[in-house]
Amino acid sequence: MFVSPAYAQAAGGGAAGLTSFVPIILIFAIMYFLMIRPQQKKMKEHKAMISALRRGDQIVTQGGIIGKVTKVKEDNEIEVEIAQGIKVRVVQSTVATVLNKTEVSEG
Known part of the structure; x- marks a missing residue:
């Protein structure tokens, strides 16, 4: 059935x-x-x-901070100047974009 x-x-x-x-x-x-x-x-x-980041590049971090790279350190950090005389340490991987690249000076 x-x-x-x-x-x-x-x-x-x-x-x-x-x-x-x-x-x-x-x-x-x-x-x-x-x-x-x-x-x-x-x-x-x-x-x-x-x-390719180097001194003089203008960057934007993922947090929205715009600044100029003043020093690239070996331990995956960069020093960024966000205002006249105000510098902060930022982890390199948090850089979102590079606004202005500095020209490579030969000589």
């Missing part, structure tokens, strides 16, 4: 199990190209910008 649901599931075969994973694989591939890869590229550009 009642047909067990197990009989209907067993008739599908092995190939049906593999095709059910294809959409999941496609979703992961799309997420990689739309989210993960651009984020990695952005992080790489930010790291290059931070490593």
Whole structure:
């Protein structure tokens, strides 16, 4: 009288199990190209910008502070002058953008 649901599931075969994973694989591939890869590229550009910081550059920190780099220290810090005679120490990774780059003086 009642047909067990197990009989209907067993008739599908092995190939049906593999095709059910294809959409999941496609979703992961799309997420990689739309989210993960651009984020990695952005992080790489930010790291290059931070490593190129030098004295005289005008920067904006992630906190919104605008200032001029007065000293680049070895321990991942920079010294930033935010007003005449007022200098603060800032972690290099918190630099959001570089507004004005100083020219490299040769000689």
